[in-house]
Amino acid sequence: MAVSEVVSQRAFARTPPRSATTRLLEDERWLAVVLLLPTVILLGLFIAYPFVDGVLLSVTDARVGVPGSFVGLQNFESLWHDTIFRTAVWNTFVYTAVATVFKLALGLWLALLLNRHFKGKAFARAFILLPFIIPTVLSTFAWKWMFDPTFSVINWTLFQLGLIHTRINWLGDPNLALISVIIVNVWRGVPFYAISLLAGLQTINPELQEAAAIDGARPWQRFWHVTWPLLLPVTMVVVLFSVVPTFADFQLVYVLTGGGPANATQLFATYAYQIGVGTGLLGEGAAVSLAMFPFLLIVVIVQLLYIRRVEVH
Amino acid sequence: MARVLIRNLNKIFNEVHAVKDVNLEIRDREFVVLVGPSGCGKTTTLRMVAGLETITSGEVLIGDTIVNELPPMDRDIAMVFQNYALYPHMSVYDNMAFGLKMRRFARAEIEQRVREAAGILGIENLLQRKPRQLSGGQRQRVALGRALVRHPQVFLFDEPLSNLDAKLRVQMRVELKKIHDRLGTTAIYVTHDQVEAMTLGDRVVVMKDGIVQQVGEPLDLYNAPANRFVAGFIGSPAMNFADVGLAVQEGAMLALADGIRLKLPPAIAERLRSHVGRQVTLGIRPEDLRVGPGNGADGCDFPAIVEVVERLGAQILLDVKVGSGTMVAAVEPSVKANVREQLRLAFDAERLHFFDRASGNAI
Numbered sequence: 288m289a290v291s292e293v294v295s296q297r298a299f300a301r302t303p304p305r306s307a308t309t310r311l312l313e314d315e316r317w318l319a320v321v322l323l324l325p326t327v328i329l330l331g332l333f334i335a336y337p338f339v340d341g342v343l344l345s346v347t348d349a350r351v352g353v354p355g356s357f358v359g360l361q362n363f364e365s366l367w368h369d370t371i372f373r374t375a376v377w378n379t380f381v382y383t384a385v386a387t388v389f390k391l392a393l394g395l396w397l398a399l400l401l402n403r404h405f406k407g408k409a410f411a412r413a414f415i416l417l418p419f420i421i422p423t424v425l426s427t428f429a430w431k432w433m434f435d436p437t438f439s440v441i442n443w444t445l446f447q448l449g450l451i452h453t454r455i456n457w458l459g460d461p462n463l464a465l466i467s468v469i470i471v472n473v474w475r476g477v478p479f480y481a482i483s484l485l486a487g488l489q490t491i492n493p494e495l496q497e498a499a500a501i502d503g504a505r506p507w508q509r510f511w512h513v514t515w516p517l518l519l520p521v522t523m524v525v526v527l528f529s530v531v532p533t534f535a536d537f538q539l540v541y542v543l544t545g546g547g548p549a550n551a552t553q554l555f556a557t558y559a560y561q562i563g564v565g566t567g568l569l570g571e572g573a574a575v576s577l578a579m580f581p582f583l584l585i586v587v588i589v590q591l592l593y594i595r596r597v598e599v600h
Numbered sequence: 601m602a603r604v605l606i607r608n609l610n611k612i613f614n615e616v617h618a619v620k621d622v623n624l625e626i627r628d629r630e631f632v633v634l635v636g637p638s639g640c641g642k643t644t645t646l647r648m649v650a651g652l653e654t655i656t657s658g659e660v661l662i663g664d665t666i667v668n669e670l671p672p673m674d675r676d677i678a679m680v681f682q683n684y685a686l687y688p689h690m691s692v693y694d695n696m697a698f699g700l701k702m703r704r705f706a707r708a709e710i711e712q713r714v715r716e717a718a719g720i721l722g723i724e725n726l727l728q729r730k731p732r733q734l735s736g737g738q739r740q741r742v743a744l745g746r747a748l749v750r751h752p753q754v755f756l757f758d759e760p761l762s763n764l765d766a767k768l769r770v771q772m773r774v775e776l777k778k779i780h781d782r783l784g785t786t787a788i789y790v791t792h793d794q795v796e797a798m799t800l801g802d803r804v805v806v807m808k809d810g811i812v813q814q815v816g817e818p819l820d821l822y823n824a825p826a827n828r829f830v831a832g833f834i835g836s837p838a839m840n841f842a843d844v845g846l847a848v849q850e851g852a853m854l855a856l857a858d859g860i861r862l863k864l865p866p867a868i869a870e871r872l873r874s875h876v877g878r879q880v881t882l883g884i885r886p887e888d889l890r891v892g893p894g895n896g897a898d899g900c901d902f903p904a905i906v907e908v909v910e911r912l913g914a915q916i917l918l919d920v921k922v923g924s925g926t927m928v929a930a931v932e933p934s935v936k937a938n939v940r941e942q943l944r945l946a947f948d949a950e951r952l953h954f955f956d957r958a959s960g961n962a963i
Contacts (some may be wrong), residue, residue, distance in 0.1 A: 327954055485945075492683065492685065494681050494683055494685035495687060497650075497652050497672075497679075497681070497685065498679070498681060498685040498687075498746075499671045499687075499698070499702075500651075500652070500653075500671070500672045500749075501650060501673065501677065501678065501679050501699075502698050502699035502702055502746070503672070503673040503699055503702035503703045504673070504698075504702045505673075508702060511912060512687075512698070513687060516689045517688065517689060600606075
């Protein structure tokens with residue numbers, strides 16, 4: 288009674304009516320659409336459209352200046368019989384596998400070192416990022432000089448140390464050429480691994496190491512039983528983010544060897560470029576790049592499934 | 601089982617002298633609590649005993665061995681961490697078994713010890729769970745279990761209850777006490793909570809600024825604090841302090857301050873004789889104050905004005921103004937007191953504490 292009297296004596300304050308737009312945006316479904324729109328447009332323009340265009344191109348016999356007509360799977364069929372393509376596939380797998388193993392091992396080692404306390408740690412961290420920051424083309428040119436048979440600083444050092452007596456032709460020898468490009472890829476990729484894994488390591492509670500030390504685990508056991516299992520989800524993401532661009536690598540090989548000598552360093556991307564742009568057979572070139580797609584798709588699916596499993600458990 | 605001996609222990613981090621000349625003997629089967637405000641060096645001391653922190657100087661002995669250079673794993677200790685430090689990717693069983701696996705115990709022995717510890721702690725039904733699926737209290741039990749299975753010479757506890765809510769903390773405190781009574785393993789327990797220290801410790805070590813202030817049984821610390829810091833730290837609500845001057849008038853010793861004029865009984869006067877004419881700090885615990893005039897002659901009371909009345913149920917806390925300072929009195933719940941009321945607070949003169957004002961040491 289008393290309450291109603293008090294209330295009834297005063298008029299309620301009315302908030303101003305809200306506009307139609309505001310009401311629409313208050314609805315979360317509409318808000319979601321509005322927020323997603325810029326991303327969808329960007330992805331559509333720069334990812335989906337080129338991809339679809341590439342797929343369409345790969346089933347035509349288009350050449351530079353010639354629109355081409357539909358030829359079905361003929362381009363893929365000729366790839367199947369193309370020995371250079373087979374070499375490129377093999378090279379790409381070797382290149383990706385070997386480079387990834389070394390990048391992971393070295394990156395993890397650096398991350399574990401950087402996770403300790405020492406003088407000049409901040410400097411070391413910044414320094415390690417250098418290969419990651421320098422534009423690939425620029426740093427690869429520096430490597431090209433280091434691999435040059437005559438001016439190679441590597442050869443000079445090995446020679447002075449008495450380890451070699453003749454010049455090593457790093458990029459001219461078919462076996463060494465693939466190793467050389469892998470070395471540069473590892474050099475460029477390690478910082479990404481090191482910094483990402485370091486971030487992962489820092490999320491692991493240091494008390495766990497102490498608890499394990501008291502529990503009687505030796506340093507190696509602490510790494511194997513505590514650090515590594517807890518770092519694994521991060522490691523999988525890092526590997527995923529690294530395998531895909533490594534598999535599709537182009538700049539580095541293009542600058543160092545152009546795919547040579549005699550296709551010894553030919554990868555998917557360089558071969559696609561050579562056929563599509565170099566030779567002008569756009570349709571076939573598109574087919575080469577598209578051939579990467581199933582492999583990458585499998586890699587991505589396997590790793591995403593794995594990450595989900597780890598995160599759930 | 602073993603005793604732990606700490607001799608002239610020092611720790612210096614860069615420029616900070618975190619632990620200064622600590623000497624302690626923790627007897628076999630004893631439960632010793634290190635207590636003090638944050639940054640007092642209690643955790644650092646514990647970590648040096650554990651081997652997680654290097655020793656700048658001094659010695660730590662476990663049993664009869666100097667363990668300064670021994671890695672944690674060889675010290676035969678088990679530690680319970682504040683944040684539990686459970687391995688998140690392992691089940692409760694594996695968490696508890698880890699220390700035994702690392703020490704290559706037989707599978708059957710591991711199983712038996714884990715089940716036994718789980719039984720003591722009442723977590724048998726949680727063994728297959730991951731730490732993530734446990735509540736704070738359950739995680740704490742697992743962390744305890746991980747220490748129990750090891751049957752170590754010494755348990756080290758680093759604020760193990762401070763992440764639990766108040767009710768659970770009281771419950772776990774009682775359980776810890778029971779477990780210690782049952783196992784009798786030597787234990788060093790670090791906490792900033794003086795209630796935990798008083799209830800758990802056979803003896804309590806109060807630390808401040810890296811220095812041991814007093815070592816003693818809980819009631820000794822309460823009844824006879826060695827200095828003003830210990831007096832203020834032990835007991836809740838904290839002891840009241842007032843700076844008073846000492847004067848002798850007509851053969852009787854008086855403690856004088858703004859609003860206070862106390863005639864001290866001969867026994868106390870004798871003790872304070874050397875401080876006459878100087879300023880000393882008087883301390884009186886809130887629970888030693890009561891409402892009503894003192895028994896006249898000795899003048900064991902002073903006037904006070906009530907500022908706040910806090911009714912806690914079991915007792916009433918009166919925040920009062922005495923002269924220019926404030927004090928707290930913990931009085932019977934039946935006392936009727938109103939804000940702004942003027943009353944007299946009485947006490948027994950034997951319950952007074954006196955501290956040298958400069959050094960803070962008890963007189």
